[in-house]
Amino acid sequence: MENQLIIERFELFKVPPRWLFLKITTKEGIIGWGEPIVEGKADTVAACVKEMEQYVIGQSAHRIQDIWQILYRGGFYRGGAIHMSAMAGIDQALWDIKGKALNVPVYQLLGGAVRDKMKMYCWIGGDNPDVVIQQAKEKVAAGFRAVKMNATGPLEWITTQTELKKAAENIRKLREEFGDSLEIGLDFHGRVHKSMVRRLIDELEPYRPMFIEEPVLSEHNEALKHIAAYTSIPIATGERMFSRWDFKSLLSEGNIDIIQPDLSHAGGISEVFRIAAMAEAYDVSIAPHCPLGPVSLAAALQIDFACPNAVIQENSIGIHYNQGFDLLDYVSNTEVFTIRDGYIDLFERPGLGVEVNEAALMEAQKIGHQWTNPIWRLEDGSFAEW
Template sequence: MKITGVECHFVDRYLLVEVHTDAGISGLGESGAWGFLESSAAAVEKFGRYLVDKDPLHIEHHWQYMYRFSHFRGSAIMGAISALDIALWDIAGKHFGVPVHHLLGGPVRDRARAYHHVFGSTREELLAGIKSARAAGFTAVGHLTPFLDEPRDRPFAVHTGVRLIEEAAEAVRLYREAVGSEVDLCVEIHRRLNPAEAIQLGRAIEPYRPFFYEDPVTPDNFDEMAYVASKISIPIATGERMTSLWEFQMLLARGAVQYVRPDVCLVGGISGAKKIAALAEAHHVGVVPHNPLSPVSTAACLQIAACIPNFALQEYPGEWSPPRSLLMSPPIGHDGNGYLMIPSDPGIGVTLNRDALEMLPEVKREVVTRLRTDGSVMDQ
């Protein structure tokens, strides 16, 4: 079996990648470099020229060959490698007639506990979303910010430091009050705080027992994250912006994280995510795969969740409705009790419906960076 071609699809806000073979088997992957999908597609095409006529089952060799090719990497390059790696694993699973996780040591679970995305531009919308997720059977909610999901073109207003912390802590209190102890809260800060603020807020929300405190500060400085972790008693989750095993190693060595958040579409695909999970296991750290993307990402994440012992929770952006739901089949199953079913079909478990591609035209992400009311740039 040999690779005959690589194909990119810009679909909605996503970049999907197909790898075709002369055996009639195609594999499906996705790039997680969401801000630079055009650049990632160019890297896919470049790597694709290398892959043509190669054996698709030599996955680790191809991963190393692409990774070591250039001395300069980043999210666009790693998103491309991730998409191709996922597609090659999809081909391997289909070739052997088994789900990918059967090729990675076999399943240790048959379903994956998930947290449901909750959005809201007002506190009332967020509270309604939490209650709705609980009513749908989810036992964890996430993407749950105490600062509201406001658009990037709206300046972020901060009146006083004390008000910033008090209002955020009050929001988390209300979230906990809304569902009691029936739902785990995954609190998402989106890197908006400096270390001093992150420590103050972390201590203030400790009584509400969040499942984790995600990205309280920017991930650029591992020592900074370790400092915050050392001053609070709630678990920190981070890693969605990281692109390599070695970054996670530095984070773990500093005791800076209790839940790692590798993005399977950014850290080198299924190959990269599996290695990061093993590294985290050696540190008794749980894995919560990052997943804000399409069902291709969800399916790939679930292959990891199926076969690693330290899986903790799966990010789940929610059910898709038409026309998006027509893009993939079969749909990812939810058991109504907080768990996603591990796909049992060969490969990653979902198939692209090419006839539906035109129903979801590309939506480009333009350069829009959040500002504060004083005009300075902030992270979101």
Template sequence: MKITKLETFHIRPRWLFLKISTDEGVCGWGEPDLEGKTKVVEEAVHILGKMIIGEDPMNIEHLWQLMYRGAFYRGGAILCSAISGIEQALWDIKGKTYGVPVWQLLGGRCRDRIRMYAHITPNVENPTVEQVREWAKKRLEAGFKSLKTPMFAPVRHIDTMQTVEKYIEKFAAIRETVGKEVDIAIDFHGRISPAMAPILCRELEPYYPMFIEEPVLPENVDAMVKIAKLTSIPIATGERLFTTWGFREVIEKQAAQVLQPDVCHCGGILQTYKIAAMGANYYCSMAPHNPLGPIALAACLQIDTCIPNFTAQEHPTMPDGTDLGNILFKEPFKIVDGYIDIPEKPGLGFEVNEEVLKDFAYDGYYICPVEYHSDDNSLGDW
């Protein structure tokens, strides 16, 4: 079997789908996304494609090494996102060729269903307490039993007592609304400084968050270690880290208890599997990051099935709660009682409705949202 062609499709709202074809008629799909940068990643995909056309798609590790090590410069968001999507498609081909889901090729299942969590909030800055309550109720009604909420506005390097109290009030309202049987994670999104993060963590502890994601930016691991030592809340990080090398220091210094590699950025399925194994040596659990499209979800589900140290899977829904997988896949994954059943179909476990893709095509230009402080219009951290 030989790789013959790589095709890319820009899909609203901000996704890039990849189809790899072979000379034996078996095709695989992947999602080489990078939010706001998919045009650049698309070019990288086709440059890498010139390296692997004519190669055997079954040799996934070899082709990964060829793409990653074969051009001198390694790592980074663009290269790793391009490789990630290609690698996912290669696994899809391999699973389809052998007639088994990818998780069977990675050691078999460790569970019978996969716990999912959903974002409770649309992209609204400074929502009211009443809005937050209603959004939480809607996610429960949609069948989720694990949720995640962001910070609702930029926080200054050193901010006021009022800012802290307003956020705590909203998180407390979520906890009161959903009760004690529902997990609620919090995404600080790296927008909180090492000065403010311990204060917010201290005030949030009584409400028992499942984890706090990126309490500070991930570039300085020692800053995250400091926060981890000052709070009882589990710390999560990983969406902006690439390959096993990017996770080594976080794991060794025990900066986080929950690892969040993004299968569309970190290098793909096998890199995510290796990161899980590294983390297991330090008793870290996995909550793979995925605010992207349905192919990314399909790749995550394969990993979630076969790793022992899994906590919960982020579910990609639109701001209004719509799951576009229900439209873009012929047989979408279904949430039942807060879980998705183990995918049993070959490869990544889905079939793209290619006719529908045309309805969601766009030019690929997407600008990530930018937020400013309201009083002086200075840029706030995302």
């Protein structure tokens, strides 16, 4: 009979720059870590986690899928950013506990590794061509061979040709500096309205981006069929989609090349593993979204190590959001996140493979955060997408 691993306690830590950590402890003393967070809604997600405690405390941590079903289907209203992100953090922590209890990495519980290392990319700014070149040089020196940046700043619904050409300047400079040795992803960030997407692609296509991300907001996914027919640049989206049901029509319509579910938003390891398998059936790759902390990144890497269609992994080490506090500040075994020639090596430690520095969390919790994303306005005073 299996060790029951009875879940005994939840603890939450809200820490800068904009993160929320969940510690789940079993009666046997095994600890699991999760990152349940919606950026800018940390207190709301924390409240949702607290509401769901009643369904988890006293249960066996081995019963991950049963707990997932209860947390998802046990409420009449389900899905969406807050609910699925709270579930994601709980799910991550349960996989961490199970892996530690069985003394194996999580990817072994998912069927074993399909690769020995995972290709990584990082963020650079995107606001000024000179700064972009310097930041890219720093990232290459740190071991990266792929970067991503915002394609544009705030844009009008119908913008000027001057603004469109300015958007291409950064990638043009990078191509002049690095040639094709540096892979460059461009994040439209949902800032570009449908009417401008094809004209912006015209400006960017000569510089051979690795992919364009969120060319339109996910609520306008029906427009992707026109974009996919217009360009050969791979199209990525999915960071603002939260379950396999959200991805179902996107995949069946065949207009996407890379999906980007977030391990802290899309129901955790359990759900993203299912989403990745769905994508594989449609010959679509996965590149998990991850501008968050070390637990979220570790969870994403467990998916990457086990899924054949995982192609590249985002990480937030040194990202511009992390002013004053960085991902590695909360990790005791920082060596697991070492970038070697553009890759992170397969994890060997049990569970998620990351040792959270709880003392650092305790100190940082005294500071906390009230992070919110910027509110942008256009020249006429009207709202602009960030």
